[in-house]
Every structure is written in C-alpha cells, then in structure tokens.
Amino acid sequence: xxxxxxxxxxxxxxxxxxxxxxxxxxxxxxxxxxxxxxxxxxxxxxxxxxxxxxxxxxxxxxxxxxxxxxxxxxxxxxxxxxxxxxxxxxxxxxxxxxxxxxxxxxxxxxxxxxxxxxxxxxxxxxxxxxxxxxxxxxxxxxxxxxxxxxxxxxxxxxxxxxxxxxxxxxxxxxxxxxxxxxxxxxxxxxxxxxxxxxxxxxxxxxxxxxxxxxxxxxxxxxxxxxxxxxxxxxxxxxxxxxxxxxxxxxxxxxxxxxxxxxxxxxxxxxxxxxxxxxxxxxxxxxxxxxxxxxxxxxxxxxxxxxxxxxxxxxxxxxxxxxxxxxxxxxxxxxxxxxxxxxxxxxxxxxxxxxxxxxxxxxxxxxxxxxxxxxxxxxxxxxxxxxxxxxxxxxxxxxxxxxxxxxxxxxxxxxxxxxxxxxxxxxxxxxxxxxxxxxxxx
Ligand SMILES: C[S@@+](CC[C@H](N)C(=O)[O-])C[C@H]1O[C@@H](n2cnc3c(N)ncnc32)[C@H](O)[C@@H]1O
Numbered sequence: 001x002x003x004x005x006x007x008x009x010x011x012x013x014x015x016x017x018x019x020x021x022x023x024x025x026x027x028x029x030x031x032x033x034x035x036x037x038x039x040x041x042x043x044x045x046x047x048x049x050x051x052x053x054x055x056x057x058x059x060x061x062x063x064x065x066x067x068x069x070x071x072x073x074x075x076x077x078x079x080x081x082x083x084x085x086x087x088x089x090x091x092x093x094x095x096x097x098x099x100x101x102x103x104x105x106x107x108x109x110x111x112x113x114x115x116x117x118x119x120x121x122x123x124x125x126x127x128x129x130x131x132x133x134x135x136x137x138x139x140x141x142x143x144x145x146x147x148x149x150x151x152x153x154x155x156x157x158x159x160x161x162x163x164x165x166x167x168x169x170x171x172x173x174x175x176x177x178x179x180x181x182x183x184x185x186x187x188x189x190x191x192x193x194x195x196x197x198x199x200x201x202x203x204x205x206x207x208x209x210x211x212x213x214x215x216x217x218x219x220x221x222x223x224x225x226x227x228x229x230x231x232x233x234x235x236x237x238x239x240x241x242x243x244x245x246x247x248x249x250x251x252x253x254x255x256x257x258x259x260x261x262x263x264x265x266x267x268x269x270x271x272x273x274x275x276x277x278x279x280x281x282x283x284x285x286x287x288x289x290x291x292x293x294x295x296x297x298x299x300x301x302x303x304x305x306x307x308x309x310x311x312x313x314x315x316x317x318x319x320x321x322x323x324x325x326x327x328x329x330x331x332x333x334x335x336x337x338x339x340x341x342x343x344x345x346x347x348x349x350x351x352x353x354x355x356x357x358x359x360x361x362x363x364x365x366x367x368x369x370x371x372x373x374x375x376x377x378x379x380x381x382x383x384x385x386x387x388x389x390x391x392x393x394x395x396x397x398x399x400x401x402x403x404x405x406x407x408x409x410x411x412x413x414x415x416x417x418x419x420x421x422x423x424x425x426x427x428x429x430x431x432x433x434x435x436x437x438x439x440x441x
Contacts (some may be wrong), residue, residue: 014040016060019070029110029412031095031441032066042067047097072404078102083135086167092157093172093439104128104435111433114416121423124433129293134438135171136288139203139269141179142253145196152190152231154181154199159364172439176208177201183234189223197246198253204269204277205288211240212265213280217247219259228262239263239267242280253280254340266343272296274322274351277343283316287436294408294434295323298381301430302406304328308378311402313363313393318344320381320408322353331356332375334366367396381406388414391421398425410436 014037022035024047033047035055035101041064044055052074055067082088095103104127112125131137144164146153156164169178180201200213211399212231220265231239241262258265258280268278269284271292279285285291298320304310304327312321315333317340324333325348333356336342341360348356359366363384370377380402382389388411397405405426409415419428 014057014060014065016057016394018057019054020053020057021054021073022067024045024049024053024076027106027109029114029441031098031106040064044069044145046097048078048102050098051076051079051200053255060346069308078106082169084167084169086155086165089158090165090167091158091161092156092165094159095441096171097196097438100130100134100142100438101400104130105439107433107435110441111412111415111431113386114412115419115431117170118416118420120416120419120428123428123431125433129290129436130299130435131287131290131438134435137172137289137438138172138177139205139288140284140286141170141173141177141181143199143203145193145199147190147194149188152185152193154185162350168226170402173201174203174208176210180210180212180231180235180238183231187227187230192221192227195221199246200280200282202267204267204278206270208237209239209267210235210237211242211278211280212238213244214261215244215246215253217245219243219245224261232262235236239405240265240267244280256281271319271388272323274317274319276322277346277350278317279339279343281339282343283337283340284319285436287438290434290436291319294436295320297432297434298408299323299327299408301432302379302381302404308390309376311377311380311400313360313366313380313382315344316340316383318358320383321356321358322347322351323355324379325356328379328434329355332370332377334360334361334363338361363393363395364390367393367400370400371396374398377402379404379406381408383408384414386411386414389418394421398422 020040024033024035026034027049032043032045035042042261044067047053054068054071057065057067058182059066067403077094078098080099087096107128108125111144113124143154146164153164153166158165195216195218196214198215202211214392242255243259243261245257267278269278308328310324310331312333314405315321321331321333338360343359344358379399
C-alpha cells in the first residue's frame with residue numbers, strides 16, 4: 001500500500017518517491033541534513049548545512065521522512081570533494097564530503113545538541129580536538145571477502161547491505177595496510193578465498209608491525225601455506241598471522257577459535273610510556289594517535305592524587321586503568337570479556353604494575369562487590385559501550401560518592417541521557433569531544 005502522510009497545519013501530502021525542494025537548516029547526530037517543510041522533518045543523507053537541494057523521499061513516517069539528494073541546487077561552504085573514489089557507495093566513511101574543520105565543528109555541535117535535548121544544565125561543550133592529518137589513522141581494518149564467478153572481492157559493505165564495495169586505496173587506512181590488501185588481491189590462487197570470510201589487519205607503530213587475521217569457515221586449504229609464504233616474503237612487517245575458525249552463518253565476525261599460523265598470537269603497542277598486548281579480538285581504540293589524546297584528557301580531568309583509589313569501569317585490556325595506576329594508590333578495573341581481562345593482567349605484569357586489580361564480570365555485579373566490601377573510591381572512570389550506563393549503575397555510582405567521575409563516551413545521545421541523571425549529585429564541569437573517527441561520525 002502506498003503511504004500518504006498529511007500534516008495537520010497545511011493539509012499537504014508527503015509520499016514515498018515524492019521529490020521536493022528543501023533548505024538544510026540543521027544536521028542530525030548521524031550527519032544527515034535536516035530540513036523542515038510545514039513542520040514535517042526531512043532527513044537527507046549527504047545534505048549539508050545551508051544547502052538547498054531537490055530531494056526524493058525514500059522512507060515516510062508520520063512526522064518525518066528520510067530522503068536522498070536528487071539535485072544539489074546550492075552548495076554549502078562546508079562541502080568538499082571526497083578524495084575517495086568509492087565514497088558515495090562505500091558504507092565505511094560518511095562525512096568525507098564535509099571539510100575537516102566543519103567535521104570538528106559538527107561533532108562539537110552534535111554533543112551540545114544532545115546535552116541540550118536532555119536538558120543538561122549550563123554546559124558549554126569545548127571545541128573538538130582533531131588530527132593534523134585526518135587520514136590514514138586506522139590501526140585496525142576488517143574487510144569482508146567474497147569470491148563471485150571466480151573473481152575475488154575484498155572491500156567494505158555498502159551501507160545497510162552485504163554487497164561488497166571494492167576499493168583500490170582506503171584513505172583512512174595506512175599505506176602499509178593498503179599495500180598488504182593489494183598483495184592479498186594479487187594472490188594467484190583465488191579458490192583459497194572461498195574459505196575466507198573476513199581479512200583483518202592490525203597495526204602497531206614505530207616500527208610498523210602487522211597482524212594479519214583470516215576469518216575462515218575451514219581450518220585448512222591446499223593453497224594456504226603458499227599464501228602465507230608469499231605474504232611473509234612480500235611484507236616483512238607482518239609479525240603474526242592468525243586463523244580464526246568461524247563456520248557459523250551469523251553476523252558475529254569472530255569465534256574464540258584461533259590458530260597461530262605464523263609468529264606470535266599478539267602484537268605489542270607502545271603508547272604513553274606503557275606497553276599493551278593486542279590479540280586478534282582485543283578491543284583497542286582504532287585511532288592510536290587520538291587514543292593518546294583521549295587518555296591524556298581523561299587523566300588530566302581525573303586529577304588523580306597519590307592517595308586516591310580509582311575505579312575503571314568497562315576497562316577493556318586495562319589501558320586507562322594502567323595509566324591511572326601510575327598516579328593513584330590503587331586501581332580496580334572491571335570488564336566483562338574474560339579474554340580482555342587476561343590481556344589486562346598480562347599488561348599489568350609486563351609493565352611491572354602491582355597496584356591494580358582486574359575484576360572479570362558485569363559492571364552491575366561489580367558495583368555490589370564494591371558496596372559489600374566497603375571499597376571507597378575517589379575517582380571513577382567509565383567507558384561504556386554505545387548503550388551507555390544502566391540507571392542502576394548510575395544510582396550505585398551516586399552511592400559510591402567518588403570525588404570525580406570521568407565519563408568517556410562514544411555516543412553523544414546516551415551521554416546526554418546519563419549526564420542528566422548524574423546532575424542531582426554531580427556538577428558537570430567539562431565536556432571535551434575528541435575526534436576518534438575523522439571522515440565518519
Ligand atoms: C568502549 S570499550 C572501552 C574499553 C577501554 N576503556 C579502552 O579504552 O580500550 C567498552 C568495554 O566494555 C566492555 N563491556 C561491555 N558491557 C559490559 C558490562 N556489562 N560489564 C563490564 N564490561 C562490559 C566491553 O567488553 C568493552 O571492552
């Protein structure tokens with residue numbers, strides 16, 4: 001059935017495939033241009049602030065619709081020409097048509113809008129800290145792989161689809177990562193890739209070292225040994241090759257079933273004076289340069305004193321906890337993933353850090369552990385996934401009465417919601433965006 005929507009005010013209709021002229025007056029948090037027609041809101045992919053365009057409605061709801069650009073009639077001053085030839089099709093980046101200074105401004109505004117939307121009081125968000133060169137920053141890449149009609153496809157998924165967009169050069173990847181992918185594509189025995197579902201590259205720097213991961217649905221193939229030989233000979237930077245066996249037909253990329261095909265099962269990153277062990281599946285911020293900026297900002301805001309006990313919730317492989325331990329009396333790190341906790345303990349040992357304890361478990365349960373054991377914390381660092389903090393955790397944190405809470409967030413929407421809940425017990429002092437993902441949001 002064809003959808004027809006009518007606004008009360010004007011009695012006008014909005015229907016799927018309708019083309020209309022709009023002026024972009026705002027951007028939403030997902031980087032879509034926002035326009036209003038008779039109170040009806042239209043979100044258009046690729047449309048920038050102050051631009052005018054003919055757009056086609058592709059999804060129509062009661063009060064709003066999603067649209068695509070049919071024709072740009074007036075270009076905004078933030079528009080730039082993307083350096084990537086597959087940008088319009090690839091689902092990897094989505095802000096490359098906006099120049100970098102405007103990307104930083106857009107991210108600052110997005111955070112401010114979310115805080116305002118949630119009525120967080122009197123907070124002026126700082127300017128976003130960005131990169132001098134906002135390209136070639138990713139230290140980890142996961143590319144889906146497919147063989148279709150004996151032709152190998154390695155690339156990224158098109159947005160909202162499982163079609164693979166093949167690239168020659170990905171500009172947010174390093175030169176070395178691009179060269180290795182080029183070599184993989186040039187391997188002569190294409191049937192090998194019929195068992196490969198994803199190629200993973202992980203890179204640490206100074207000097208550059210690479211882990212190559214092959215996520216496969218079988219553990220062996222007649223051409224596998226030759227492939228390893230070619231890759232190791234062509235790229236001495238490859239220090240580790242891991243096969244991850246995932247025969248399941250699900251969207252989950254990895255299983256825990258790893259086979260080391262070459263070198264070690266991990267790489268060592270050296271950041272901010274410490275070393276961090278990275279396995280194939282370890283969570284590690286994908287932008288090493290900005291990760292260091294982020295952590296320095298977090299630690300500066302934490303203002304940890306030598307007598308302080310610090311709690312690092314959602315600690316991953318212990319990066320922030322270990323950095324904090326250099327200033328604190330004692331640090332507790334809490335993390336759900338047992339493998340990450342094992343890495344965190346190894347990291348503590350390798351860095352000869354003893355004033356830290358890593359607890360494996362759900363943060364919710366760990367909070368009652370702290371309560372029942374009367375553990376008093378002076379500073380709390382939280383770095384939750386995109387869903388943010390559960391209300392119960394916020395209530396427990398308020399009971400804990402820490403002097404300061406540092407909230408590291410990857411989602412302005414849940415950040416705004418959660419800060420509002422903290423407001424009854426805490427004054428929000430400083431909100432500092434850090435651009436971890438240039439060219440995307
Ligand atoms: C955004 S990452 C932060 C990691 C770390 N702070 C860093 O900068 O590398 C979030 C972490 O929270 C963990 N996590 C997710 N849900 C959790 C829960 N309910 N309890 C404890 N940890 C959880 C994930 O495994 C992941 O390592």
